[in-house]
Amino acid sequence: RFAAVDWARGPNGCPIFAQVAAWFECSMHDVIEAGDHAMMVGRVTAFESSGLNGLGYARGGYFAPSVAARANSSAAGGEIGAVAVLERHGALLGDENLSLPRYRAGGGDPAKTLASQLERLGLSVHDWFSLLDL
Template identity: 95%
Template structure:
């Protein structure tokens, strides 16, 4: 298919075949108020210097504030934080009211119970079609050991449940697997 005749919905669906982590990007506006939204286009870039990037739609709420910020943070949401992802994906006035958070060393909002967080200084903002790539230089980070929340094909998934199901299936231990609204539950065989 030629680029000038791509169906946007079909292209989005094809992009969605690639499982990603779910993150919340946060920063503070010039008055010190927290801003943020979800993003699943995130990757590490370099260890030396420590760089990461996240892609942000130019139509995102707080886009201008985020791309002008000296510092921003990436919160990698844990498997138990689907509700946080949903809140930060919607146009709510105060997304932070229902989230337990604190400030990182440079003032960026960091959520409790995330799989990991990274606070960054803005290294570069690169134009990329209807998005920009924000490249951040990591200035502080912490990994909790919790598993990250996954997203693919328009739905959330818990990598630990999938791994347990695969492991149990290999050993012939699965009694039943139930899937409801793209969430899986594993019911092992009893002894």
């Protein structure tokens, strides 16, 4: 399936594409029935960030995190939120509810809002790799 793409097996055997901003490997945690849909919830078992800029998607368009103003303007029609996946010493940080830190950005810059909220928790943000519409 990936014959034309440069990839390698990840720590848990999943295909990991070369030269990506970040990758995750997940195991199945839960399946939640939601009407005519089923939501699969994965538990992140491995993660790596390359330091490259990632790509975000908001309101039908892609953007680079360095162009946060574009993300703000593309999301002007709705509420903007910020969420974080946190890593420390090569391990992902989570809580007992398996939820991600999430904040309402209001009309402000979601990256700055998230950084400010995390700093209040005593955490610093030094690598952004993706912003997306949730």
